[in-house]
Amino acid sequence: MTRIDNHPASGAKSAVSVRGLVKHYGETKALDGVDLDVREGTVLGVLGPNGAGKTTLVRILSTLLRPDSGHATVAGYDVLSQPRQLRRVIGLTGQYASVDEKLPGWENLYMIGRLLDLSRKDARSRADELLERFSLTDAAKRPASTYSGGMRRRLDLAASMIGRPTVLFLDEPTTGLDPRTRNEVWGEVKRMVGDGVTVLLTTQYMEEAEQLASELTVIDRGKVVAEGAIDALKAKVGGRTLRVRPADPQQLRPLARDLDELGITGLATTTVDAENGSVLVPILSDEQLTAVTGAVVARGITISSISTELPSLDEVFLSLTGHRASGPQDDTATPADAREEVAV
Numbered sequence: 001m002t003r004i005d006n007h008p009a010s011g012a013k014s015a016v017s018v019r020g021l022v023k024h025y026g027e028t029k030a031l032d033g034v035d036l037d038v039r040e041g042t043v044l045g046v047l048g049p050n051g052a053g054k055t056t057l058v059r060i061l062s063t064l065l066r067p068d069s070g071h072a073t074v075a076g077y078d079v080l081s082q083p084r085q086l087r088r089v090i091g092l093t094g095q096y097a098s099v100d101e102k103l104p105g106w107e108n109l110y111m112i113g114r115l116l117d118l119s120r121k122d123a124r125s126r127a128d129e130l131l132e133r134f135s136l137t138d139a140a141k142r143p144a145s146t147y148s149g150g151m152r153r154r155l156d157l158a159a160s161m162i163g164r165p166t167v168l169f170l171d172e173p174t175t176g177l178d179p180r181t182r183n184e185v186w187g188e189v190k191r192m193v194g195d196g197v198t199v200l201l202t203t204q205y206m207e208e209a210e211q212l213a214s215e216l217t218v219i220d221r222g223k224v225v226a227e228g229a230i231d232a233l234k235a236k237v238g239g240r241t242l243r244v245r246p247a248d249p250q251q252l253r254p255l256a257r258d259l260d261e262l263g264i265t266g267l268a269t270t271t272v273d274a275e276n277g278s279v280l281v282p283i284l285s286d287e288q289l290t291a292v293t294g295a296v297v298a299r300g301i302t303i304s305s306i307s308t309e310l311p312s313l314d315e316v317f318l319s320l321t322g323h324r325a326s327g328p329q330d331d332t333a334t335p336a337d338a339r340e341e342v343a344v
Contacts, residue, residue, distance in 0.1 A: 015040045015167050015198035016061065021070035023056050023222075030056040031067070032222035038167075043189070043199040045213030047317060053222040054202040058171045061200070062092045075166050088116070091160030091168040099155050101145035105136050108144060108155060109162060116163045123162075130158040134188065150181030157188055168192060170201045174208060186211050206314045218317065233316050241309045242292055245278040247302040255279050255301060262295055283308075 016038035023031040030053045038044040048054050059065040061074055063083040072079045077086035099108045106127050113123030131137045134154040139147060144155060153173070160168060170189065174182040182205075189212055193199060203209055209216060209230070216233060218226040226233060246255060256270040256279045271280045283289050289308070296303060 013040045014038060016044075016072070016074050016200055018057075018061070018072045019070060021057070021060065021072055022068045023053070023060065023065065024068050029222050031060075031070075033070070034219065034222070034224055036217045036224065036227065038198055038200050039215075040198050041193065041196050042215065043193055043201055043213045045209040045216045046200065046202045046219060047204065047209060047216055048202075048219035049204075051221075052219045054219060055171055057219070058092070058169050058200070058202060062090060062169050063087060088163060089166045091163065091165035092171075093153075093156050093160045093169070093173050094171045099144050099152060099159060101152075102143060104141045104143055105147070105155050106131060106140040109158060112159050112162045118162075126162055130161055134158045135184075148181075150177055150184065153177060153181065153185060154188070157185065161192070165197065167198045167200070170199060172202055172204070174203075174205065182208070206317065240283050240289075242281040242283050242289060243273075243278045243305075243307050243309055244281065244292070244296060244303060245276070245305045247304045249274075249277050251301050252277065252279055255296070255299070258299065259292060259295060262291075278305075 014037040016036070018034055018036045021031050021034040022029070032053075034053070034057060036044070036046075046054050046057065056065065060067050061072055061079060063079055063086055066080065074086050075089045077083075077089070079086060099105075100111075103111065109127035109130055110123050113126050114120070118126060128137075131140050134157065136151065136154060136158065139151060144152060147155065157173070173189070174185050177185065186208070189199060189201075199212070201209075201212055213230065215229050216227065217224055218233075244255065246252060252272050252274065256272050259270050259279070259281060270282075272278075273280055281292050283292065293306070296306075
């Protein structure tokens with residue numbers, strides 16, 4: 001496993017702690033000894049291909065499934081021995097909106113508030129507050145069935161916040177949303193984290209992970225294959241690219257040829273990005289970076305800009321799992337009857 005340790009050594013508290021989590025469905029091992037931590041007030045992105053075990057992990061942490069072995073705590077509560085206490089401090093939004101479409105938006109939120117033992121007054125107040133926060137006040141009295149997909153998703157997020165959770169589980173939260181609505185959801189998640197909420201996010205959207213997560217855990221075939229800060233994983237897995245932009249575009253190809261002939265980058269070859277007027281040089285070390293920069297200066301070439309670029313998160317995912325992320329959907333390795341198992 002690729003492990004990049006970026007956790008502050010001094011007392012960073014974990015809101016979610018998982019050790020050795022295992023879950024079988026017949027012959028299929030959905031989780032195979034998963035360890036992870038989510039620091040308080042941060043977003044941990046959990047990436048993995050379909051069937052990797054992401055949704056199974058969320059179901060266990062939200063007490064909807066029992067693990068076969070291992071240990072997990074959420075907000076200090078054990079998922080097996082303290083499920084009732086745990087449920088009072090978490091929120092959960094799955095891949096598809098789970099609100100009652102026959103009820104108006106306001107009544108959905110009020111009902112959930114009452115189920116969470118809020119007083120009538122507090123449930124009404126909280127429903128009003130969240131409808132305004134999620135820009136749904138104008139649609140408060142309309143049945144949820146008349147809402148657009150983005151509105152339903154925002155209502156679902158609002159429902160997950162009724163009890164003021166300290167930990168929020170988001171399982172593929174923007175599945176099927178258009179880019180504009182996805183940005184709106186991202187904005188709300190960032191706002192929640194700003195309010196101190198801890199988030200565990202499962203996603204296959206690379207852009208979503210980069211927008212929201214401060215750290216990543218990559219799961220494949222039920223195992224953690226890498227974890228750490230996004231930039232650290234990129235640097236560890238894929239190296240860097242030096243983008244050199246000469247002031248004179250006529251210098252592009254001569255510069256690329258000279259760098260290749262010097263052999264600074266080993267077997268890797270430079271490429272010319274004529275559209276952006278730059279030469280792309282693959283580098284694996286700071287020594288190569290210094291050598292390339294020195295070679296450019298030695299040739300008296302005037303440079304308008306020079307920068308380093310890390311590989312894309314999709315390239316990191318490909319390197320770690322052997323294939324690119326596929327479209328979001330539920331863990332295909334999970335049998336339908338497993339969804340009925342609930343921890344009590």
